[in-house]
Amino acid sequence: MKILVCITHVPDTTSKIAFTDGDTQLNKAGLQFIIGPYDDYALARAVEIKEQTPETTVTALNVGTAETEQTIRKALAIGADDAIRIDAEPTDAFFVANQIAQIAKAENYDLILMGRESSDYNGGQVHGMVGEMLGIPSLSPVMKLDIEGNVAKLAREIEGGKEYLEATLPLVLGCQEPIAEWKIPNMRGIMSARTKPLKVVQPTDNSVMTTPGKYELPAARSGVKMIAADEAEKLIDLLRNEAKVI
Amino acid sequence: MSVLVFVEIADGEIRGSSLEAVAYGAEVAKIQGTTATAIVLGNEVSADQLAHIGNYGAAKVLNAADARLNHGVIQAYTDVIAQAFAQENSKTLVLAKSSLGDAVAARLAVRLQASLASNITELPQINGAFTVKRGVFTGKAFQTAELKSENKILAIKKGAISASPNDTLASVESFSPSFNEADFAVKITKTDKVTGELLLPEADRVVSGGRGLKGPENWGIILDLAHALTAATGCSKPVSDLDWRPHHEHVGQTGVKVSPTLYIAVGISGAIQHLAGVSSSKCIVVINKDADAPFFKAADYGIVGDAFEILPRLTKAVQNLK
Ligand SMILES: Cc1cc2nc3c(=O)[nH]c(=O)nc-3n(C[C@H](O)[C@H](O)[C@H](O)COP(=O)(O)OP(=O)(O)OC[C@H]3O[C@@H](n4cnc5c(N)ncnc54)[C@H](O)[C@@H]3O)c2cc1C
Numbered sequence: 001m002k003i004l005v006c007i008t009h010v011p012d013t014t015s016k017i018a019f020t021d022g023d024t025q026l027n028k029a030g031l032q033f034i035i036g037p038y039d040d041y042a043l044a045r046a047v048e049i050k051e052q053t054p055e056t057t058v059t060a061l062n063v064g065t066a067e068t069e070q071t072i073r074k075a076l077a078i079g080a081d082d083a084i085r086i087d088a089e090p091t092d093a094f095f096v097a098n099q100i101a102q103i104a105k106a107e108n109y110d111l112i113l114m115g116r117e118s119s120d121y122n123g124g125q126v127h128g129m130v131g132e133m134l135g136i137p138s139l140s141p142v143m144k145l146d147i148e149g150n151v152a153k154l155a156r157e158i159e160g161g162k163e164y165l166e167a168t169l170p171l172v173l174g175c176q177e178p179i180a181e182w183k184i185p186n187m188r189g190i191m192s193a194r195t196k197p198l199k200v201v202q203p204t205d206n207s208v209m210t211t212p213g214k215y216e217l218p219a220a221r222s223g224v225k226m227i228a229a230d231e232a233e234k235l236i237d238l239l240r241n242e243a244k245v246i
Numbered sequence: 247m248s249v250l251v252f253v254e255i256a257d258g259e260i261r262g263s264s265l266e267a268v269a270y271g272a273e274v275a276k277i278q279g280t281t282a283t284a285i286v287l288g289n290e291v292s293a294d295q296l297a298h299i300g301n302y303g304a305a306k307v308l309n310a311a312d313a314r315l316n317h318g319v320i321q322a323y324t325d326v327i328a329q330a331f332a333q334e335n336s337k338t339l340v341l342a343k344s345s346l347g348d349a350v351a352a353r354l355a356v357r358l359q360a361s362l363a364s365n366i367t368e369l370p371q372i373n374g375a376f377t378v379k380r381g382v383f384t385g386k387a388f389q390t391a392e393l394k395s396e397n398k399i400l401a402i403k404k405g406a407i408s409a410s411p412n413d414t415l416a417s418v419e420s421f422s423p424s425f426n427e428a429d430f431a432v433k434i435t436k437t438d439k440v441t442g443e444l445l446l447p448e449a450d451r452v453v454s455g456g457r458g459l460k461g462p463e464n465w466g467i468i469l470d471l472a473h474a475l476t477a478a479t480g481c482s483k484p485v486s487d488l489d490w491r492p493h494h495e496h497v498g499q500t501g502v503k504v505s506p507t508l509y510i511a512v513g514i515s516g517a518i519q520h521l522a523g524v525s526s527s528k529c530i531v532v533i534n535k536d537a538d539a540p541f542f543k544a545a546d547y548g549i550v551g552d553a554f555e556i557l558p559r560l561t562k563a564v565q566n567l568k
């Protein structure tokens with residue numbers, strides 16, 4: 001089986017976000033970058049499938065500039081066999097999906113695993129777009145995935161519950177917990193990652209559908225009003241008569 | 247050239263978030279000098295319910311009343327909505343962000359060669375350029391983006407517009423799309439869903455509990471307060487990881503991002519990942535026994551105290567209001 005895992009290179013979840021260049025760029029100073037948390041689940045499940053299914057290869061793919069290579073190496077250390085970096089700034093979901101679809105058309109992957117959403121642009125779009133570009137089903141957010149022959153049995157989260165599905169490969173899936181446990185690279189993985197192939201390719205088509213403008217941060221709250229515990233009931237009065245939310 | 251709005255059905259009811267999308271679509275239509283048409287899939291809602299979508303501003307409702315569409319089959323939905331878009335000569339599709347809406351919107355963006363923006367938090371600016379404001383960085387920031395294609399898809403976040411119904415009814419027309427085999431290639435074998443409960447992503451009020459509650463057996467005090475306030479219940483990530491509460495209640499950066507008018511956090515410390523999911527709530531109340539809990543810095547009202555003692559008193563105070 002051939003699995004493609006698409007990973008993002010995003011600020012660590014504990015990051016405080018700030019902007020520079022007249023609020024048009026993320027201020028990367030002091031930020032730690034990681035594999036997107038949902039992409040990490042996708043990768044972990046891919047590596048598990050590889051461990052269980054003989055002759056499975058896992059390729060990690062990222063659309064990004066040279067700075068993402070440390071993140072791609074981490075995916076190799078976790079267990080991907082090889083990697084591809086498409087050398088471009090990923091500002092538009094359609095652009096990213098188009099690059100992934102071009103690679104996938106040539107390689108015929110059985111499974112294309114992604115995260116449910118990236119933690120920078122958060123569109124939750126790339127998997128659906130790739131599915132449509134390839135003319136194959138796309139499902140997200142997927143929280144359980146088992147492969148039996150060429151059939152995938154999955155569970156997808158829906159509001160207030162889950163939906164169980166069956167589909168024939170090939171598929172594009174956006175993954176989330178608890179599809180697998182995150183894997184931490186071990187020493188052997190880290191050593192071997194240095195020599196695993198990482199191919200850099202140029203984008204094939206530069207069309208975009210959206211152009212990013214300015215960023216802004218949420219408005220700060222005006223400050224907290226504390227209510228003494230022995231007068232807790234006062235809260236309800238304030239919610240009704242001051243905040244007017246009940 | 248109407249604005250098309252995809253309206254979702256859950257448990258035989260029109261989803262509240264979709265009614266917001268209708269109101270949003272009607273406003274966009276007004277700016278563009280046209281009207282809004284809603285498209286509803288499946289045969290679970292009555293003609294009367296459909297006509298009432300007009301209360302939120304749709305002039306017309308198309309209903310593809312095929313029982314196979316009673317489940318949210320992503321590719322079939324994509325196909326039907328694309329056909330309705332063509333029939334209506336639409337340039338703009340509006341829908342509410344949801345597990346189904348997101349999946350369908352992404353495929354439609356490719357099918358319709360449309361610019362797609364999701365997590366939209368307010369009405370677009372249309373003056374030459376068409377720009378929208380959307381949530382990015384897991385709720386930690388917003389971005390303005392220009393949608394460049396002629397066709398556009400707007401996936402809105404709860405609270406992007408305040409929808410108030412009037413008594414206008416919409417005209418209801420049946421819509422008969424053609425299907426192809428691939429549309430139903432994915433089989434839904436089973437659905438496990440709570441019914442009759444308020445859904446977290448679209449609730450106006452949310453009461454959330456964290457590890458401070460000590461165990462699932464103590465959730466009664468959260469449920470009681472939520473019930474008294476007609477609120478949905480949420481939780482922090484460790485709580486759903488520990489299976490104290492179902493996964494779909496997990497709020498935060500890696501869970502549901504909520505935007506209710508009232509968010510009450512009980513026994514939640516206020517880690518940055520949790521805060522990212524609640525920052526667009528209108529009013530935040532924090533109840534925590536530790537006066538130094540970081541959540542207080544992000545709150546509008548706070549009580550330092552023991553949840554087990556305070557929550558039952560709050561529930562009683564709410565009940566006394568009625
Ligand atoms: C990649 C990643 C993603 C994450 N994503 C999320 C996310 O999306 N959402 C999320 O919530 N977390 C997320 N987390 C976890 C986050 O970092 C915190 O660990 C988590 O939010 C803490 O949950 P908590 O506040 O319930 O528990 P704790 O931090 O243990 O806090 C419990 C609180 O309860 C209070 N308390 C104890 N007893 C009482 C009592 N009797 N009455 C009142 N208060 C009491 C304590 O003072 C304390 O403040 C993520 C972590 C990582 C690494």
Ligand SMILES: Nc1ncnc2c1ncn2[C@@H]1O[C@H](COP(=O)(O)O)[C@@H](O)[C@H]1O
Nearest residue numbers: 006063090114115117118123124125126
């Ligand atoms: N620049 C990128 N490179 C590789 N994969 C990506 C990129 N951007 C998004 N993806 C994949 O698409 C998923 C959904 O992203 P998004 O549509 O941006 O929310 C992510 O979780 C990744 O798996």
